């Protein structure tokens with residue numbers, strides 16, 4: 001596999017083409033956070049519904065590169081059903097992984113593991129992080 | 141094409157990479173690097189202060205550079221202000237002129253081709269003074285035309301802030317005609333020459349512009365140095381923006397006085413090494429001749445366009461570009477996906493909004509890739525670019541974009 005194929009893994013392309021949980025809902029109970037990256041034009045909004053400390057729903061909308069879009073889709077699928085505490089731990093771990101920082105390999109990142117290839121592309125760390133950073137802000 | 145005679149002067153190019161990002165910042169020739177090093181290695185003195193030899197030499201070189209710049213743009217030395225960059229120069233005008241002189245109901249003309257540094261300072265002035273921003277309607281190709289300019293020019297127009305060459309489209313604005321018209325309405329014109337200065341002869345007397353700004357680092361010079369030209373009659377009238385050392389003449393508890401222009405606009409210790417490097421950059425450009433640079437860039441640009449036009453699966457937004465800038469996208473591929481492919485092949489391009497979101501909006505795109513050509517680019521570089529574009533189209537199509 002060349003470096004680039006490490007980045008554009010099949011699962012990522014699959015999520016890019018068929019994003020899960022896409023589109024926001026009109027509901028005051030959801031918490032919403034939007035991040036724009038003016039240098040590349042990425043624009044992502046994450047919407048999260050937390051009930052009794054459990055993430056009941058997580059949605060996204062926006063536009064950007066395949067990595068940012070797919071990582072938003074994977075994020076939402078992975079987070080639904082998790083407790084807020086678990087979700088934060090996973091998100092931090094994921095963000096460390098894509099930034100090529102130390103991270104805990106024992107924490108199960110499930111499908112988000114496929115973004116490990118981003119580590120070889122420092123210029124793309126932001127792309128893989130933006131949805132996850134926005135997600136964390138919806139929990140605050 | 142014969143061997144490129146200039147490429148060898150650029151030590152950044154020895155690793156086999158291909159550089160198509162001059163519009164972001166140019167490479168630096170050895171002579172510029174040496175001028176900067178000369179300051180740090182041999183002089184390292186401040187200007188206008190010390191009496192020892194290194195300080196005297198440094199001051200001489202610093203002021204000689206001002207004359208070199210003045211000669212380069214056909215200004216008088218006292219009209220040449222050292223700044224940090226184009227951004228700093230354009231902002232300074234918005235502070236020393238815009239915020240001071242504009243009032244509610246006055247109008248400021250800009251265009252969607254502006255770099256953020258030529259638009260945001262005036263948006264700020266408009267917000268603070270109650271002045272109104274008016275946009276020149278671009279023609280179908282995305283150009284500023286004199287006809288469209290006339291439609292927004294009126295008795296209320298006080299400021300016209302326009303780019304000389306767009307950093308996304310590469311078009312040359314008919315700025316001389318625009319300035320002449322604006323002056324009939326007593327409006328002043330501020331020219332953003334960041335992408336013009338390295339490509340075409342800039343003559344401030346011929347243009348009759350009121351202010352004009354550019355950056356050293358896009359014209360083979362160092363970062364951290366820019367030039368703001370201002371007509372002396374205006375500079376004489378206007379107050380400084382920054383106050384501090386070196387800009388004052390006499391300091392007292394009650395009132396203080398300032399030096400004459402341009403010195404009253406240069407507070408504190410300036411980027412001296414970069415100033416000296418800028419002189420070397422201008423000498424380098426003058427030795428080649430700006431006309432020769434323009435011809436070379438045009439030749440390489442034509443060669444590139446002829447081949448890129450043959451590739452299906454890409455969209456070029458500015459086929460009429462006059463300054464070696466090619467903005468394009470691979471169809472259905474976000475520019476940040478595409479750019480990674482080029483980076484892997486060691487072809488340096490830029491992707492994104494290029495600090496010019498308004499023209500991206502006008503084009504109806506989120507972002508694009510930009511290849512910009514300069515003297516060190518060769519036909520061979522273009523061949524690699526074209527080959528990489530073809531490979532990228534295929535690669536992303538196969539991935540299912």
Ligand SMILES: Cc1ncc(COP(=O)(O)O)c(C=O)c1O
Nearest residue numbers: 225226227255257307334335355
């Ligand atoms: C047309 C134009 N104006 C202004 C600027 C700002 O220049 P700088 O970043 O050197 O201040 C640039 C460069 O990005 C530009 O291309």
